[in-house]
Amino acid sequence: MKMPIYLQEPPEILITPEGVRTDGRGPHDLRPIKMTVGVLNRADGSAYVEWGGNRILAAVYGPREVHPKHLTLPDRALVRCRYNMAPFSTEERKRPGPDRRSIELSKVIREALLPAIFVDKYPGTVIDIFVEIIRSDAGTRCAGTTAASLALADAGIAMRGLVTALAVGRVGDWIVMDPNHDEDMYGDVDVPVAFLMEDKEITLLQLDGPLTEDEFNEALDLAMKGADLVYEMQKEALRRPYLVVERSVAGRES
Ligand code: UDP
Secondary structure: OOOOOOOOOOOOOOEOOOOOEOOOOOOOOOOOEEEEEOOOOOOOEEEEEEEOOEEEEEEEEEEEEOOOHHHOOOOOOEEEEEEEEOOOOOOOOOOOOOOHHHHHHHHHHHHHHHHHEOHHHOOOEEEEEEEEEEEOOOOHHHHHHHHHHHHHHHOOOOEOOOEEEEEEEEEOOEEEEOOOHHHHHHOOEEEEEEEEOOOOEEEEEOOOOOOOHHHHHHHHHHHHHHHHHHHHHHHHHHHHHHHHHHHHHHHHHO
């Protein structure tokens, strides 16, 4: 269990014997999720994701010229990622600028996305990924990875497929989908997972507490089920702008 880093009192119980959680969800339910692509017209690709109380913007620039030049890779694109929490994104004001956690999460998100990107198609260039947490509510690394994958697709970067990330966890004896803030702070285990959805390759797997082998397998199965649902939402978000165009063309023809 992590030390509480926010001001709210811990809830008396995290999950009832019947499996009702502090936000009213059942053990295997996702939080409400909304996704939109193409939200920033200055960036080459972008996405905005609402996931429970999380509000996350992802932006992608590139492939473009590398600065500083000495970082250039002659045979592939350099991929950089910056995860950043706005000072107003947390209950207690977060000190602006990078810290150990944001440096770790930038690395984790980059590594979760990298296997999806055809970096050898863009030699000598850089692809910059920015993940900005505007409001945080647990699971930001996963929601941020999911948003960044959409932003990469929106930028037209050649990819093997979309990356979908979500966390599962253990609260007492329950394996739960998509832990909320209470569960992240006071639950027993948090398991962030990312999949390259084409072939369900795992590109991120973290575990911050003990699970038996059976619990681990149950958690992974649940993560795959959750990822299938989130993946459908990602594809729908990418299709939506084209459906609007299609409808307006159809409207003009009729
Ligand atoms: N958090 C916070 N201040 C911080 C870091 C984290 O309030 O400096 C909160 C934030 O809501 C975050 C949650 O704690 O979503 C869980 O953080 P964790 O490090 O487990 O990463 P996450 O679950 O967001 O991927």
